[in-house]
Amino acid sequence: MRAPLSGRRILLTRVKPDDAIARALRLAGARVDALALTVSTPLDSAQLDAARDRLVDGEYAWVVFSSWRSARAVADALPRARSLGTRLAAVGEVTARWISDHAGVSADLTGGGSAAELLQYFPAPDSGARPILIPRSALAPDTLPEGLRALGWSVEAVDAYTTLPAGAGDIDADIAENFRAGYYDGAVLTASSQARALPPLLGLPPPSTRVVTIGAPTAATARRQGIAVAAQASSPTPEAIVCALVDALTRPAQADAPEERNS
The missing domain is CATH 3.40.50.10090 (Rossmann fold)
Structure with a gap:
């Protein structure tokens, strides 16, 4: 059977090791070029340091991650937080798998890949529940924190990384011309x-x-x-x-x- 994208030339505007999207496109027959248009940079701040300390002390009911980069910012604190009863939620399977592989703990709740879908399954808080921590991109929309607050949770959203456009000198000239x-x-x-x-x-x-x-x-x-x-x-x-x-x-x-x- 002919692959549905056989012979098609596709530009994927990100570069990741063993990229699942690139792999799926190639399995469908496409010829794929990958080009990173953005660069993600971890952020350090007193607010993030304080959130890590509270996480280690078990002061959050949940930590909610929208990407593996946000999980990376607090990964070393997750085993201790889990032992103190903090639960983990991931927007999608890729993020959940990263947490398992790099922090050695499993997500208690995994959405279908979007904040809106995760919110559909998120429980309402009990009386007197501890707050939720959301390490996130500095550019992230407020879908998650606003949705969780609408459920009755107290939420602390902390910028853990930011994403900037790649430099013009880092763009492959052949791909750009093509x-x-x-x-x-x-x-x-x-x-x-x-x-x-x-x-x-x-x-x-x-x-x-x-x-x-x-x-x-x-x-x-x-x-x-x-x-x-x-x-x-x-x-x-x-x-x-x-x-x-x-x-x-x-x-x-x-x-x-x-x-x-x-x-």
């Missing part, structure tokens, strides 16, 4: 930070390059940058991204008016 020339049939954006970095680093995608995003927040950010989004994955999984690309590349192009920048 992108601008319309070489790629599709491009995959897996984070809002990538959507913001794409136009200044590579320019807007040519009309022949169909852009697929990992979800609605990334799609909304992309449109605000003037990027036409052909499709968004139905869930933040490699398989859903493959399906979205297949859909985008096999149906006629449709106009996708970008959102107004001041919206």
Whole structure:
């Protein structure tokens, strides 16, 4: 059976070791180039240090992680916190697996890959419950803390890392030239930070390059940058991204008016 993306040229705008999305795209027959448009940098602050100390002392009912980078910031404190009754939640399987592999503890609750889905399963607090800690990106939206507060939790959200655009000198010149020339049939954006970095680093995608995003927040950010989004994955999984690309590349192009920048 012919692979659904056989011969298609796809740009994946991130670089990760053994990337599950890149692997799924190649298994579907695509030729994949990976290019990191952003760089993540750990942050140090008195607030984060204090949160780690309270975590070690078991002062949080839960720690909620939206990415492995946020887990990395407090990984050394997790075994002790777990022994004192702190429970762990991860937005998706990748983050949960990182916690297990690097901290030696398992998540008590794992969502389907989005903050909104995790919130659907999160319990309400008991009377007098300890607060929740959310180590997170400095650029993260407030979906998780606001959703948990709406459930009745006291929440401490602490910036653990930030994401910046890659330097122009770090961009592969051949990939950049190919992108601008319309070489790629599709491009995959897996984070809002990538959507913001794409136009200044590579320019807007040519009309022949169909852009697929990992979800609605990334799609909304992309449109605000003037990027036409052909499709968004139905869930933040490699398989859903493959399906979205297949859909985008096999149906006629449709106009996708970008959102107004001041919206």
